[in-house]
Each structure stands twice: as C-alpha cells, then as structure tokens.
Amino acid sequence: METKTVLINLRKKHGLTQEEMAEKFFVTRQAVSEWETGKATPNNEILKSISKEFNISINTLLGSPQQLICQCCGMPLEDEFISREIDSSFNEDYCKWCYNDGEMVYKSLDKLMEFLVPHMAGMFQKNETDMKIILESQLPNLKYWREKAV
C-alpha cells in the first residue's frame, strides 16, 4: 500500500476530516490534502507524531517498504510485536521481547540462545542441535550482535 492510501485509511478509520487531521498534527488542510494525493509525504517529525498518535509503525505508514526483523532475535516484526520506547513510541529495530522498558533484554548471545534454541526447536519441530547451528549462523549477522562484537 502506498503512503497516501495508508494515510487516507487511517484518517477515515479514526473518523477525522482533513481539517481535524490537520489540526491534530499542526499543519494546514492543504498539507493533508497533498499527503493524500501523493503530492507530498509528511516529514520525519510528523511521521513520528502520526505513528505515536495512531499506534502504527513508521514502516507501515510508509507502505511497508521493508520487512522488518528484530535485530536481536531475527523475528519478523508485525506492528503488534514491535518494541516501544518508554514514551510508547515504536523502536522499529527490535521485538517487544528483546527490548523492554528502554533496555535490551539479552546482554549476551548465549543468554538469547538459551531461551531461543528450545523455543524455536519446538516451534519448527527440529532438534535443538540443528536449531542451534541455524541460529548461530544467522544471529551474529543482526545489527545488535554485529555492534556488540566490535
């Protein structure tokens, strides 16, 4: 879905007119109209406010240009799984199980593996040894572990 369509749907879903939408985000009605015709896209600050106000990730607002995955455990991120900052805005890098209360839950790859290996092995009906090999080949490529390894 394109950003303009996402924005129109959101506004209608919340029963707002273009004027009301404009007031909410401190822009002119014309700006809202331009977003909705695709002439313009809200700037980053406004995207953040819309994200927070309507509880929708910026990735989804932008028409889901990328499949987000948690940069700690590798889980695909739907909006409902994305972690939050303490002010409740989205942190689109991590799932809500890996990032909680403004902090990373897993401080070491070993700790994450301890949890993830049995969990994933059960979910995909694989034995834990195979699962461990798969995860050990994938997880270190994720941003969180790459940065930790430096």
Ligand SMILES: [Zn+2]
């Ligand atoms: Zn995660």
